[in-house]
Amino acid sequence: MKPFVLKIGGEAGYGIMSAGLVVAKIASRSGYYTFDYSEYPSLVRGGHNVMQVAISEGPVLAPYMHTDFLVALNQDTLHQHQHEVIGGGSILFDSAMNMSVKNVAKGVHIFDVPIHEIATRVGGSLIMKNTAALGAVLSILGGSIDDLCKMIKEEFRDKHESVSKRNIAVARAAYQYVQERHFDKLDPFLKQKRVRKEKIVVTANEAIALGSIAAGMQFAAIYPMTPTSAILHTLAPHQEKFGYIYKQPEDEISALNMAIGASFAGVRSLVATSGGGFCLMTEAYGLAGITETPVVIIEGMRGAPATGLPTWTEQGDLLFTLYAHQGDFPRIILAPGDVEESFHMTMQAFNLAEKYQTPVLLLVDKHICESHMSVEPFEYKKYSIERGNFVKTKRVNYKRYAVTASGISPRSIPGVGNHFVVNSDEHDEVGYSEESSENRIEQMNKRMRKLLTCEKEDMEKPRVYGSTKADITIISWGSNKGAILEALQHCKNVNFVHVTWMNPFPTRALNNILKKAKKVLLVECNYSGQFGKLLKEKTGFTPHDTLLKYDGRPIFPEEIIQKIQSLLDS
Amino acid sequence: MSKKKLQPKQYLTGAALSTPKPCTWCPGCGDFGIWSAFRAACMQEKWDNKNTALVAGIGCHGHIINFVKITAFEGLHGRALPVASGLKMANHDLNVFVFTGDGDSLSEGGNHFIHAARRNQNLTVILHDNALYALTTGQASPRTPKGQVTKSTPGGNIDDPLHPLRLALSAGATFLAREYSGNVESLKEIIIEANKHEGFSVIQVMQPCVSFNKVYTHRFFQENIYKLPEDYDPTDTFSAYQKTFEWDYKKIPVGILYQEKRKSYEAQLPVISKKTLVKQPVKKKTITSLYKKFI
Structure with a gap:
């Protein structure tokens, strides 16, 4: 199931991002899972900011292309995003700002709310437009206004008391306005779930x-x-x-x-x-x-x-x-x-x-x-601090760069009595500059041996998501993970290999996975398919097809689903 | 620091500071004077591997780490100061000496020089000033006088030289001194004073390059330096500033030009007010209290 996507947009400097985050936190507090994504120019004021919050009953891992609920604080937001709103969705706009809604899909509910006017009317100011919008949004979605008031208090804890009081008055006024004027169109999507897990929004x-x-x-x-x-x-x-x-x-x-x-x-x-x-x-x-x-x-x-x-x-x-x-x-x-x-x-x-x-x-x-x-809050009970081969006392005949089988030498620190030189020049075992051929080869080999040791002792295999037998195998790395996992929920017979170790590289494990794969699709966000090049260098394998994106936007689940569809059809 | 264990006779000899590495400076190089003065200071002040660390940049000066048996970090060209700053913040119990050259600290590392001075990091900078690039066989440096012919300025240098002490003073350094490398005894005393000073200390050491610099020779400095008079007041910023303009025939002042009492950077870090960072054990931390912001 696709998540419910709320998108809020307006002029930079009007707290669009913090408003989006408040929606995410209130949803999270109410028992939902969220993923938010913001787009903004490299400006502090004046440009166009937009943030989307995807909300779902289960974990949500990526932003989507569609919008269920668009909150427009300026005309720009309507221009750029009103076509994204799907049938049955909603648009809330600032009716005090001479804005017009045109060309929207059938069955889209329109909420005209004089945000601008509410923000200034009850003792607030223009800067509180985002607070007014939040009050209106929660009113429509059945979110808790009390939660919002609590969050406003937390947000302005360090400021004069009047700041949070005025913001709360603005939020409540907007909430009330929507309840009275739009009572027939409310969609209490955010009403509290009974089972709530403790979560953090990070x-x-x-x-x-x-x-x-x-x-x-x-x-x-x-x-x-x-x-x-x-x-x-x-x-x-x-x-x-x-x-x-x-x-x-x-x-x-x-x-x-x-x-x-x-x-x-x-x-x-x-x-x-x-x-x-x-x-x-x-x-x-x-x-x-x-x-x-x-x-x-x-x-x-x-x-x-x-x-x-x-x-x-x-x-x-x-x-x-x-x-x-x-x-x-x-x-x-x-x-x-x-x-x-x-x-x-x-x-x-x-x-x-x-x-x-x-x-x-x-x-x-x-x-x-x-x-x-x-x-859910991070769980790291199993983690223990390992400082490696660390010499904290004076040792006879200490050698900082002693040649060892693992490549790892005893590391000491200044102040404990051991003399050594840490040297950017090629050096001998003590650390003195040394340019002889034998020493160079010995020290270079020693350093590079550490990677082999790491490969054996610590490197992790790539994780395969989905069935081991699939018609299409997606291979990718880094942040594409979320969108691909979301897409997997909508595709049959597709699995996904996610690589997290770039160096050392899990060559053997990948060879084993890829030789069984029927059709491999490489997905990454750059022009030249850099991971594909690395994969080729290490395994000799060339994926059957690629989906590359380099327009500054992350890859969306819909784009992956579409690509999979075209591969299946061909 | 661990004074009771020290046995001056067996410990603080030149032999204890010597390394098996042969000296590679050209015969007559000004660096020998700096080396002697620093070794003498180590012996007098009991600087050793328990209480001292050296950081060097790249240039002829940097070779010193191979000839003094005290733990050292020889970093990249121009980057000795940030390494030393990190080292000192992590362990402010150590005496940290930074060996650098005029090309190293004023050209490649100029930005770090300004900012380490501004922060008043508690470091002693020994600036080997030979007024050109020697290790790369004689190109102009930011200290090369106008008009001097070098490999990179065959028609005569058209850049004006930079004055490190004036630069350091305006950037916020709190201890400034100058000495000629041949004045070993005086240089030793200045190094000791600079280390005692809390804050950013710069010693500009006029260090003749016998191979490539035919202008700033040993004789040039022997003839043209003068000791600051006894009644000179190094706490007066204005007169120190004026002194940095003196660079004439028979008029190059040496000695401590400036000293100001001001808290060092390290002294203002609350985290290390009681204990050095390195003495605070590395522990796995519970972060639950930080979650509030994210709920």
């Missing part, structure tokens, strides 16, 4: 920040950049309580070098950025590699190259992160597919970084970084 950014804190992260250096800034917003307020330092550095070059310095001192370190920031980090990426310094890097992809599409999504940095920096060094690259995986893989990344003493990069994208999903 983005992958927030999940990554929470996962870092849970994993005992101690130092984070993050320069603001869309779409990962919310990681720093989540981390910055809780430093004292959880005992870590968040530092805003002068640039991303500094960010990763600082994190490497902190890790050299012995603390768990994190950086987060997007592709453009990672361009600046590539230099220190290899530094962490050759100096064997653990560090976790979050790379949230967006439309590229250069400034590209700053507030839109893409999966165009896979090959970049795999090959960035000159020469060879071991790097571990993981690509979680949703909020839940982002949380757990972040925690895992800290252990992997310390075990293998090398950079671990988590590849996410704007789509999951900024889309909220309702999930």
Whole structure:
């Protein structure tokens, strides 16, 4: 069953996103599952913002193309989205704003509500338009106005009491207006379910920040950049309580070098950025590699190259992160597919970084970084902090880069009495600069051996969703997971292989899966099919067909269903 | 720090600081003076692998990490300061010395130099200033004087040189000194003072490159430097600023030009007010209290 999709749009600066999030939270509190998705330009004021919230009785994993309920706070929203509203759906518009509704599907209910006027009438102001819209929406959908009032109080806790009072008055007035004027058209979709599970409504950014804190992260250096800034917003307020330092550095070059310095001192370190920031980090990426310094890097992809599409999504940095920096060094690259995986893989990344003493990069994208999903609180009882081969006392004959079978050498830190050099030059076992042929080969092999060890001891196999026997097998990675799983519910005899380990790569496991597959469809969000290239390089396999998207929008379940249909028909 | 264990005779000898690596600087290089002064300071102040760490950039200066037996991080060209900043925030008990060059800190790493100074990170920066790029065999650096002929400026340098102490002062550094690498005893004292100072300390060491710089030679500095007079007041920002403009024949001031009492960056971080970050155990944390915002 397709979820109920509410879409709210208006001018940037009028709290469209926070209104959408409130709807998601109220739905979640009422026992439903939600997934929200926002589209906005790289502006603070004046552009067109729109956010959709997909609501369902069971988990919902992706945004959809259709709209059940459109809330338009300006004419632009109507222009751009009224055609998406399906028959039997609804449109709510601001009747105080000289807006007109035209060309909508048959059977669409129209709710004219003077949002603008209500916002200013009961002691409020124009900025409270979103609050008025929320009151009206909840009135139509049978949501709890008390929940909304509670949330308004929570939201404005730190502001003067009058702010929440005025907002509440506006919300109640709009609620009442709709009850009186539109009593015959109400659709109490959101009335409370009896069974309610405790849920949180979080983005992958927030999940990554929470996962870092849970994993005992101690130092984070993050320069603001869309779409990962919310990681720093989540981390910055809780430093004292959880005992870590968040530092805003002068640039991303500094960010990763600082994190490497902190890790050299012995603390768990994190950086987060997007592709453009990672361009600046590539230099220190290899530094962490050759100096064997653990560090976790979050790379949230967006439309590229250069400034590209700053507030839109893409999966165009896979090959970049795999090959960035000159020469060879071991790097571990993981690509979680949703909020839940982002949380757990972040925690895992800290252990992997310390075990293998090398950079671990988590590849996410704007789509999951900024889309909220309702999930049950994260469960991580089984997780334990593993710091690897860590020497915290003075040791006779200590060698930082001792050559070992696993490739992993004993890591010590300054201040415990062991002398060693952590060196960006090729170095000997102590760390002194050393350029001899034998030493170079020995140290290079030692470092690269860590990847083989990781492949054996930690790498996870790709997960197959759906029946093992299928007419069509979809192969994909990262954030496409949600849309593909949604699509799977509407397709028969289709299964899905989701790959989360990009390096090391699960070659053998994929060979086994792919040789049994009848027809393989590659789905990813970039121009050149980067995962397809990686797959070809590692397995020699070429998918039978591809569905590539690079317009900045995530892939929607409907697009996958359509593609599957055309494959079945051909 | 662990003073009771120290046995000066067996511990603080030059031999304890020596490494098996042969020195690779050119005979007569100014870096030997910096090396001697730093080793002497280590011996006098008991800086060792329990209490000190070094960070270096890339350039001839960076080789020093192979010749001093104290744990070191040799990073990337221009990036010594952010590595040192991260290190110091994670373990502020350590004496952290940053060895850098004029190309390293003023050209490739100029942004980090400005911002580390602005934040007043509690680091001692020893800036090996030979006024050109030596390791890459003699191109112009941000310190090369106007008109000088180098491999990259065959028609004479048309860029004006940068003045690191003036730059550091305007960026917010709180300890500024200059010395000629040949004045080993005085340089040692300045290094010790700079380390005692809480905040961002910059020592510009005039370090002649005997192979490529025929202008800033040992003789040039021996003839043209003068010690700041005893009555010079390094706490006066204005006179320090004026001093940074002195670079004339027989008029290059050496000594401590500026010292200001101001809280270091590390001293303002509440998380490490009681204990260094590295001494706080890494623990799995319960995050339930953070869920409120997300319900």
